[in-house]
Each structure stands twice: as structure tokens, then as C-alpha cells.
Amino acid sequence: MAFWYIKSGMDKEFTTVTIPTSLHKKIEEFIKGTEYRSVSSYAAKVLRDSLSKAEQPATEVFSKDEEEKVKERLKALGYID
């Protein structure tokens, strides 16, 4: 197992989470030549994205375009008018 850090630009305090060494190695390979300087910064970015998606409120799931399409379908199906 490898240790790595989650950090954000503003956070001053850090803690550790663990991931399998093999995954750590894969990420190291993957970020070569990208803007990510470390496995930690990449992991923090991915986790933040994932969390913000999970925390998305129900009222904002559909984009305007998607909402129109789903509404049209629900209308045709008789669920809404």
C-alpha cells in the first residue's frame, strides 16, 4: 500500500488515505506529461469532481436541453401535460 495526500489549493492541513500500490503506480504512469504534478493532486481533483457530482441536487440533474427532451417524452407518455 502507498500513502498519499489529498490537498487543495486553499487547504493548509492534510491527511492520508491509502490506495493499493498497483493503483498508485498506474496513476503515476497516467499523469506523466499532464498538469498533475503528483498522484495526490490528481487524486484530490478526481475525488472533488466525484463528490460534487454525488452532491448535485435533484433539481439540477438535467441540463436545459435534457429537461426539454425528457419533458417532451413524459408529455407524450401522458405523465405530465
Add this chain to the structure above:
Amino acid sequence: MNDRKVLVVGLDCAPPEIVFDRRDELPVLKGLLEKGLWGKLRSSDPPITIPAWMVMTTGADPGRLGLYGFRHRKGYSYDQMWIANSKAVHEKKLWDYIGEAGGTSTLVSVPPSYPPYPVAGNLISCFITPPGPGKETTYPAGLKAEIEERFGPYIFDVVFRTEDRDQILREIYAMTEKRFEVMDWLITAKPWNLFMFVEIGVDRVHHAFWKYMDHDHHLYEAGNRFENAIIDYYKFLDAKIGRLIEKAGADTAVLVVSDHGAKRMKGAFCVNEWLIDKGWLVVKERPSKPTSIDDLPIDWDKTRAWAWGGYYARVFLNVEGREPKGLIPAEDYEKVRDELLAEIEAIHGPAGEAWATKVIKPQEYYEDLEGEYPDLMVYFDDLYWRSAGTLGHGTMFLPENDTGPDDAVHAQYGIYILHDPKSGRTGRRDGDILDITPTVLDIMGLPVPERLKGRVLRP
């Protein structure tokens, strides 16, 4: 948790009048029924796909879920709304209990499951998945590719914007065929304690073909070529279910359920037209052609009530201090609502016939009340008349749906058949949609939380 496996066969909209009364034509379902426990299953209020499947799989009623249909107002705004989706369900679901106990579940298109959400197991999203490429539709996300490389794109729903019934029928069969291809693979490829799917094709075939089958339907024509479209589809489905059950293993408990029933649509009632006539809704100009309430020039300074259409009507009051241009003084809320309720209950049909209209006050009906509930929920003539939100048709009573090809409405009673080879539960006993979660937990040897109102189904 014990080692029992449960296969839940969800047939959206399947009514007792077909599944039970025509069981001689459906050998698989008949076989389960003869060896199992079965009965009518009272749906939720409202008996609508969303929230009903979540009522069934959380054991919580719509009030507690805060879900009253496919769309909701954003707060008390007049024109902002949002479409119900999986993120709106905060109650613990059947598969959450199973996951916590170390078990896994495979969930195929149980509404609402878009966006796909994490489960201990596998999940494919449902028919509210927006059309278009690049959407995440499974959990884990990689399951989508596993499915597509074997079977091509999954089909979430059929297109209903056409009067071409042949095309609708072809699409319904193609969708169901695809779902079963995927499930025939999933059921052996992935481990599960609970395998649950919802076949939405049943609902679609009802809505598109009911008038061709039901001799009592006002648009029925004897000898029409779609007379057997519905029952033929059920036979096709019955055989598919049979093959899936074989793959599920002989010891697996099979539970066939529907979220609500179906019956003939007598017509659509233009509720907003009626509200204008009665002085509750005031418009700057009365439309001369069919118009959605969303496009109606409503004079909010003078309007006291307006309504949304669907299988049931949601009626909203324009209350001072609550709505942006609220008119009804807050202290008069109950008095005014009762006045409107009495007027609604007195509505008669186009020939002056009495209606068995049911009106629900959400604040009194539900023990818990979450979310954006309407001020009144109305089942015109016990749901026989759907609520048309549009107006400007030149009449208040439409012989057909205002928004698409539709010959059926929802009915309060769906079905269940439980065949559990190990429990010996047999016979007829009617149940409630809230009983399903406790019953499955019980079969799996999991404790039934006290706060669930439903009961374990037993003979």
C-alpha cells in the same frame, strides 16, 4: 442475512384484470400463482410510476419521500419546475439494507434510476434517462461498456409521439427483447442476492392499445387488428420471464409485482378550463387553440387556483405570503381550499353523470410531508378521467388524451405473486405496496425496521 435469493419481476402498470383474470393464457405466471401467495396490491397515492416504485422499494409513502409525480414545482414559484430523478430519493432502499448486510443486488431500470447511483452490486438506469450519447447509465460506470460490447445499446423507452401503432408495437417488443437479452447475461454473469427489474413495456402497451382490447372503452371497435396486441405481448413476456426464472435457480424466491393497475380512459378533463369558468383562474386572454398552462397569459393578481395535468390533477392555491403574487390570505387557506374541494367533488361528466371523484389534502393524508406537495390532489371520477392541463380545445371534456396516443389510465390496484419454494406461503391475500420491502427483507432473514408501515405478506 440468510443465503436466500430473491428475483423481483416488476411489471409496470400490470392490473389484476389481465394477470389474474387471463392467467390461463400466461402459463408461467399462472404456475407461480398456483404454487404461491398472490393478490391485488394497493398502490400508493398517487398511483403513478414515480413515486410508486420507490414507495415499494423503500417502504415509505410519497409524503415521506416528498415525491408526488414526475415533476415538482421549485418552491412556490409559478413557472419553475424540476423533473424527478434518482437524486430526489433520500430514503433507504431495499438494496441498501441488503448491501449493509454484505449482500449484493442487480437492479435493472427500477424508476427512477437516472442518474445511476452507487449500489452494492450493479445497476442500469431507467426510462427517464435523457436521450443522446455519452450519458452514464450504469453503476459501476464500466457496466455500460460490458453490456454494449455484447448487446449493442440498451433501450430505455419507446417513442410515443406517433399515432403509428405498428411502430410503437415494434419498438416495445425491441425494447423488451433487448432488456431480456441483457438480463439473461447479467443474471449469471454477476453475483446477486436480489435481482430486480422493471419492464416498462407493459405500461406502454397498455397506454397505446387499451382501446383496441377493452370492449367497454368508448373508442373500441370490434374486430380491429390490434384486439390481441396487449395479451400477445403478455404471452411473449410470460415466456421471457419463464426463461429468466430458470436461470435464477430452483431455490430462488420469485416475486412478481406491479406499481399500479390500468383501466380504460373515459376521457380527459380540462381542469384549467373549468377553473376559469368558475372564476378561480383568471387569464388575460382565453386561448382559442390548445395551449399548455405554461404558455397561458395568467393574471396572477386575480388568480386563486391553477392545476397541472397528468393521470391525476395537482391543484395549487395562490396564497398570500407564499406565492410571489399570492392572493388568498393565509388565514383563509383552509376555508378557501374546502370551498374549492367541494366544487371539485361536485363536477359531473359530459352527460351529467355523477363522478366518483377523490380529492386528497396532502397535509391531512400523509403522516410525514416532505417536498413540493400540491394543495389538492384530484382523481377525477376515480382516475377514469385524466386531468388535461392544456386548454383551448373548445370543450372541457376531451374524448382522447390531450398530449399523445393514450387509451388507458392508472388504477389503484396492481398485483403481486410471491412464489417462495422454501416458505410454503400460498393462497390469496391482498396486500399494499408498502408491504413489499418488509416481505423481501423477511425472506432474506433481515430485520424489518419498525418505522416501515407495511407488513410481511403471509397467508
